[in-house]
Amino acid sequence: MTKDECRKLVIDIISDIAPDEDLTTVKPEVRLRDQLQLDSMDFLDIVMELRKRHGIEVPEADYTQLASLDSCADYLTPKFQAKA
Amino acid sequence: MKDSHYDAAIIGAGMSGLAAGIRLAHFGKKVCIFERHNAPGGLNSFYSLAGRKFDVGLHAMTNYVPPGVKGTPLGKLLRQLRIEREEFALCPQKRSRIAFRDCDLKFTNDFAVLDAEVVAKFPAQADGWRALVQLVRTYDDVSLDAKTVSAREVVARHITDPLLTDMLFCPVMYYGSAQERDMEFGQFVIMFKALFLEGFARPLDGVRVIIRVLLEKFRQAGGERRMKCGVAGIVEEQGMVAVLKLDDGTEVTADHVISSVGFPETMRLCQPEHRAEAEANTGALSFVETISVYKKAPAAWGWGDDTIIFFNDSERFDYSRAQELVDPRSGVICFPNNFDYAGAQLPEGLFRVTCLANYAKWTALPEPEYQTAKAHWMGEMQRSARRFLPQVSDATLTADLVTTDMFTPRTIRKFTGHLNGAIYGAPRKVRDGRTHLSNLYLCGTDQGFLGIIGAMLSGISMANYHILQKSGT
Numbered sequence: 356m357t358k359d360e361c362r363k364l365v366i367d368i369i370s371d372i373a374p375d376e377d378l379t380t381v382k383p384e385v386r387l388r389d390q391l392q393l394d395s396m397d398f399l400d401i402v403m404e405l406r407k408r409h410g411i412e413v414p415e416a417d418y419t420q421l422a423s424l425d426s427c428a429d430y431l432t433p434k435f436q437a438k439a
Numbered sequence: 440m441k442d443s444h445y446d447a448a449i450i451g452a453g454m455s456g457l458a459a460g461i462r463l464a465h466f467g468k469k470v471c472i473f474e475r476h477n478a479p480g481g482l483n484s485f486y487s488l489a490g491r492k493f494d495v496g497l498h499a500m501t502n503y504v505p506p507g508v509k510g511t512p513l514g515k516l517l518r519q520l521r522i523e524r525e526e527f528a529l530c531p532q533k534r535s536r537i538a539f540r541d542c543d544l545k546f547t548n549d550f551a552v553l554d555a556e557v558v559a560k561f562p563a564q565a566d567g568w569r570a571l572v573q574l575v576r577t578y579d580d581v582s583l584d585a586k587t588v589s590a591r592e593v594v595a596r597h598i599t600d601p602l603l604t605d606m607l608f609c610p611v612m613y614y615g616s617a618q619e620r621d622m623e624f625g626q627f628v629i630m631f632k633a634l635f636l637e638g639f640a641r642p643l644d645g646v647r648v649i650i651r652v653l654l655e656k657f658r659q660a661g662g663e664r665r666m667k668c669g670v671a672g673i674v675e676e677q678g679m680v681a682v683l684k685l686d687d688g689t690e691v692t693a694d695h696v697i698s699s700v701g702f703p704e705t706m707r708l709c710q711p712e713h714r715a716e717a718e719a720n721t722g723a724l725s726f727v728e729t730i731s732v733y734k735k736a737p738a739a740w741g742w743g744d745d746t747i748i749f750f751n752d753s754e755r756f757d758y759s760r761a762q763e764l765v766d767p768r769s770g771v772i773c774f775p776n777n778f779d780y781a782g783a784q785l786p787e788g789l790f791r792v793t794c795l796a797n798y799a800k801w802t803a804l805p806e807p808e809y810q811t812a813k814a815h816w817m818g819e820m821q822r823s824a825r826r827f828l829p830q831v832s833d834a835t836l837t838a839d840l841v842t843t844d845m846f847t848p849r850t851i852r853k854f855t856g857h858l859n860g861a862i863y864g865a866p867r868k869v870r871d872g873r874t875h876l877s878n879l880y881l882c883g884t885d886q887g888f889l890g891i892i893g894a895m896l897s898g899i900s901m902a903n904y905h906i907l908q909k910s911g912t
Contacts, residue, residue, distance in 0.1 A: 372521075374523070375518075392509040397518065403466050
């Protein structure tokens with residue numbers, strides 16, 4: 356799993372949670388909240404879908420690590436690699 | 440030996456129970472919904488009579504916003520339940536009115552229309568009105584731990600004209616208040632947004648479209664549903680639900696139980712029963728509704744512009760338990776034909792009128808008198824409502840009439856289980872859904888998000904808050 360692949364997985368999840376958002380122009384270094392209309396319910400769903408689809412656990416204390424696509428990749432890629 | 444064990448058991452297959460079920464099943468919980476009736480939908484269901492399908496409850500779905508508007512309850516609900524907007528096939532209203540004896544306020548799904556009406560007809564109240572709207576827009580109405588504030592008190596700080604005050608409270612109360620004469624300000628805000636800042640819509644085929652979507656999502660997610668199998672008892676042990684006793688005599692267990700049947704109704708299911716708590720928070724407001732079916736659409740008589748009309752002719756609008764069988768002074772008219780169905784139309788004309796009613800008086804009537812009272816009030820309610828519509832002769836309406844039906848507080852009690860036939864449930868809502876048992880939560884009407892979108896969001900919020908957010912591996 357590369358960081359690029361990880362970013363793509365997160366984008367896939369967001370596109371299922373929020374199909375009404377345009378994800379083609381999302382800047383990976385900018386906070387997701389600042390470019391998309393995502394609320395706390397949506398962030399909970401990102402966490403829940405990571406668990407459901409990939410068996411990845413994100414403890415509540417680490418939710419801030421999911422702020423942008425880049426921070427998601429930094430945080431999640433080692434978790435995916437550890438599972439592989 | 441128990442028959443089954445579930446991660447979560449849900450009591451009631453109404454909008455809130457189904458929504459909670461979809462969330463839990465989607466995230467892999469073993470979940471079962473127990474429903475006493477053979478039809479799902481609860482307070483918002485439908486029935487067939489002589490080959491015709493009638494909606495109950497739903498006049499219009501509130502909280503409608505056009506595609507592209509984000510951050511409102513409708514959008515949140517669609518995302519949370521993974522529903523495509525098109526699946527609900529919502530058609531927006533044409534126009535609605537608040538019609539009082541000497542004043543009329545029109546509103547549409549464009550808030551600017553109501554804003555202009557208020558400013559034009561109550562110029563001295565314009566500043567207060569704008570300040571109230573600003574407060575409503577910024578108020579955190581979905582907070583699960585908000586403190587209780589009287590809506591009358593808050594509104595009075597901004598609006599001083601009693602007529603305007605009553606005209607604003609009339610629709611907001613009729614579409615969701617379980618409390619007489621006043622309501623909690625958070626509830627007022629939820630309804631104000633749902634009715635005025637957002638708006639009305641309806642699928643051409645009515646509420647069954649929405650129920651069908653929910654059932655299908657629940658099934659796809661792997662949820663189990665047991666119809667004609669209600670929960671007859673919630674057995675407590677050491678501060679928790681130990682066992683659920685079902686109507687058919689069997690028992691099931693569950694880690695979590697979500698009850699959508701109402702606060703006092705849930706307290707009375709508990710074993711031992713919590714009768715005192717139930718009695719201290721049981722609603723008193725019930726309603727009666729007449730439905731007339733005509734050969735022609737209402738537009739044929741010049742009734743084609745209004746979708747919903749909230750009417751009142753008393754000096755002060757009095758939202759309280761009816762003293763007689765029915766209080767015809769105020770009410771709600773609904774013309775399901777008058778939505779913008781983009782060229783399509785319902786096969787017949789429908790005229791519905793809803794008024795406040797007295798549960799005790801209706802249930803005390805022996806059968807022959809019950810039928811006589813229904814016939815009498817059918818006429819009286821229509822007469823009262825027609826004062827607020829362009830004039831049409833009795834002869835014209837009678838000539839086009841196909842059939843009528845009517846539901847009373849007795850019908851409501853029978854089909855929803857709500858004590859006192861109280862559609863909007865208990866006067867004091869339980870926002871966080873907690874009960875005296877650590878694994879029993881409330882959702883739906885008595886959790887306090889109102890309307891059918893509110894009901895679904897209630898199920899979602901309670902499933903998220905009490906179960907999904909807490910279950911790590």
